[in-house]
Amino acid sequence: MSVVLKLSLISQIFYTEQMQKIRIIALENKKYGIIAELHKMGVLDIRKSSLQLNDDKALPNIQIISEELIKIRSALTFLDKPKNIVEINKMEHKSLEEVLNLSNNTKPLVNRIFSLVESKRSFLEENNEINNNLKNISLFIGTGINLKKIKSESLEFFAIIVNNKKNLRILHALKSASVNYENIIKKINKNTTLFFIIFDKRDKQKIENIINNYADERIELNDKLFDDYPENIIKKLNIRKVEIKKQVNKINNELQDISKKEYHHIAAILEMIEIEYERSKIPENFKKTEKTFIIEGWVPIKKVNKLMSVLENLTNGDYYFEEIKTNELAPTLLNRPSIFKPFDYLMGFYSLPRSDEIDPTWIFIFSFMIFYGLMISDIGYGILSLIIALLIMKKVSKEGLVYNVSKIWALSSIPVIIFGLLSNQVFGYSLSILNSIQIINWNRNIPSIIVFTVLVGVFYVILGQILSFFNKYKHHEKKLAVSKLISIVTIITGTVAIAGFLFHSFSIALSETSAITALITFEITAILSGKEASELTNLISHPLSFTRILGFGLASIIIASLIDKAFTPTLSSFSIVNVLIFIVLLIILLILHILNVIVGMFEGIVQGARLNLVEFFSKFYIGNGIKFKPYSEKRQYTYAQKYNKNKARVKK
Amino acid sequence: MTIDLGTAIAAIGAGIAILGGAYGTGVAQAAIGSAGMGLIAEKPEQFGSALLLLVIPETLVIFGFVIAILILLGVGLI
The missing domain is CATH 3.30.70.2750 (Alpha-Beta Plaits)
Structure with missing residues (x-):
């Protein structure tokens, strides 16, 4: 039992959510109820059925809903979202009839908004015309021309x-x-x-x-306008401009007032109409017979029972449920704790894992944080990068690149602090109290660190080959799978041979034997790899690429030391000039360290991601997975009517 | 600190190793960077791919760096 549990845990970590393709057949009169419940649940990625049946159509009320949608959506675009609203009173989304009633009740308000906007547009047009006329008429000031008299x-x-x-x-x-x-x-x-x-x-x-x-x-x-002396016309036009300005201000105030009082109400109605529109449109993906309709799609296996229970309750058992056996590639659903979601975003730089391959995101998260931490490794820089990341997260919207990257910076500041402790670095300084725990000395242990980084590279290349073996084996490419295993022998014996010949780490006899073994296994791997043989040179270049950890780590520490040497302030005596110089130097010191941290943060994220995505993933990763897109509703201003589970029974 | 001619030449060699790698990286990144900008302008969602392609040639300067370190280690300068 415990072995099964362990295997299940490994499967959860290294594979994406397990999916099942299903088919639901139900009676036409239950269609809306089923659609609404599927929409609320958000567990089914609906796909067009391949059955040779007639295509279904959108629900008949789509025209009315669509008209309401356009009306309310355009009215809302003229209102400003109120700021500083902490709590929104959410509306209950009951039924389509009620939504249409609510929409109908807002008609006077919506018409008032349109009328205000139309008046504003007309005033602004008049104002533009006046500006043009003013520009022309001002040319005639002092000429004494009066067209009324000339006409x-x-x-x-x-x-x-x-x-x-x-x-x-x-x-x-x-x-x-x-x-x-x-x-x-x-x-x-x-x-x-x-x-x-x-x-x-x-x-x-x-x-x-x-x-x-x-x-x-x-x-x-x-000439209708030019009916007086230019000076008099300009006066009249300026008076009109003031009137227009007053009118426009009045309209803006009224629109702001409406926004303040009604924005959330209208937004809630719009949200419900949008949901109803999606529900009315989705049957275009269904198939139908005379009295039934057919839905097909992908659902996470762990949600199948819940889905069946809901269907049972809705139809009183009058439905057909089928688990479809297919070779089609299932969509990919990544199910990670939300704290690690930003790493999925970074993985997206490469591509989404396929549902049938090993998902290396956990390895990515672990190794990325180690590489990032090693490349900056400074306690002060760790704290500073955490502060910078948190400040950015507060300022930007929660979706998008900047927020996600900042969250990664915030999380990765922890290994930076840990490696800072291990290398005894605080803003480029070494503290005597940390001497006892220092195990990395960037300035004195360069040879050891370079060997360490190459060994990290060797480890990742071997791990990549092992994962590739599993992927190839799973996809029945056995010849290639064997070549991956043999290549591991090449890498290990090759590393021993290089270490023996270059650094005299091993005896000559072992080095020579390793070299011969490496050459033989390399040949065998090349023969078995076929078209992929050209990539074998990467087995040498990729471990070496990991030395960039030393390169960037060393650069960051040397720059920090140089900043300290040049700008560390000292206060020899308490005079105003000395104190001022002290403060200025302190500010310069801080600014330069912040700049060094920012450079490190960018380099760390790019190089950390690159080592994973290029040097590691290229060994085994296939990618190009299809994202799981469940048919689901998004609510901000409303909540769905509670579903009655009392009658739910499970029957398969 | 005085160093002999051989060590000095080795140090220059280390510099050349870095220089060659950096120059190669620069040339490659210039071409990839401009193409990447074109790609992002048309498809902003491809930012990640463009960034990834841009950093690939950096391996050249890293190789230069490794060679330089090996040279400096060989002559005992570090």
Whole structure:
């Protein structure tokens, strides 16, 4: 029994959630109830059935729901989410009828929102038009032009802006054209002049030709607006602008008031409508017969019984449940404690594990934290990186790259502190009280550390080959599986030979025997590997790649020591200048250490992930798993009506 | 501290080992980095893959580093 338990535990750690493909057949009149309950449970990844039957359709009320959805969703976009609300009074999601009733009751409010938004849009449009008119009319200040007085049946006018260099030419052209005109000229700036030309309508064509030749810009004047002297019009327009501003402010205030009072209520209704919409649409993935419908999908094996119990209760036993035997690849569901979820995010850099292969995430988590800790290994830096990570986590949203990476930094600061203790490093300093527990000396034990990192690399490459053996064996690639096992002999004997010849760690006889064995097993591995033989050179390069742990660790510690040497403040005597210098040096010291920590945090995460994903995973990992996407509802403002379990009975 | 000519040449050799690795890494990362930026611009979800590809050539400078350490160990400088 205990062996079974242990195996089950190993399976839970090294394999993703076990999945079962199922088929449910039930009566048409139970469809909505079953859909709603599946939606609430969120355990079934619904897939289109391969049965040769007719496709089912969306529920008939989808049109009404869709219209309500668009209406409420667009109304909500015009409201601001209230800030500093600690508790939301959640609404109970009872039935579709009630949701539609609630939506209908909000009609006056929604219409009011739309009407306010429409008024605001119209005011803002008017304001833009006024701004354009103001820009044009301000050109005429001081000209004394009043279009109301000029306007007549026989006269017309043009206003143009011309480069100063063309002034004489345009005047000459007007004179030479023998037309009746009057013009008012106003210098706008150093380079341009405004020409306002009043002319007889009969000469319009001639004037227009001249203007087309010389005008740099033609000003379109709204003659309905231009019914007074420019100064008076500007005054009137500015008064109107103030009125518009007041109106817009009033509208904004009312919208803010609605947001404050009604945002959560409308958001709750929207949430319920969205859920109802998803429920109405999902049957498009079903198949149907005259009186029944068929659902197929993947469910975690441990949820099968619960699912059957719910179906039993809903249908009073009138349903058919089938566990489908298939070679199809099951979706991947990673089921880890939430504290380690960010590592799944980092794993996503590579790809999701397939459901039928070893899930190496736990090894990844363990080794990543060790590599990260070794690369920074400083108690002070560990504490500082923890503070930085927690500060970032407080500032950013809980979803996304930055939050997840910060959580990894926060967790990984623990090994940084542990390795800091073991290497006696506090902001680049060594403390005498920690001498007794110091086992790593980065400055003096470089040869030992380089050998240690290579051995870590050898260990990971061997572990990768072992996991690859299991993967290949499981996928019935026995020849390749054997080659993986033989390659382990190559790695071990090769390492002994190199250590013996280069560092004289072993006797000549053992070194020579190991070298010969390594060469023979390498040949056998190459023959058995077939196409994968080209990757065998990685068996040598990948362990060496682990020396980067020493490289980055050493760099971080040397930089910390240099910062200390250059900027550690000392206070020889208490004078104002000395105290000021002390404070400034202390600030510089702190800033430089923070920068070194930030560089270390980025390098640590990139190199730690890289050693796992490139050097380790490439040995065995297949990846490209299909993510388990259960049909589930997401609620923030509402809660689902409680499901009555009293009648639940299990029958298979 | 005085060192003989052989040790000095070995130290220069260690420097060259790092230099060669760093140069190779730089050239490779320049090409991968620009291609990666193009990839992220079109598919932001591929950020992880781009980052991973970018750090792969760093192995070259690590090899240079290992060789340099071995040289310096050989001549007793560290």
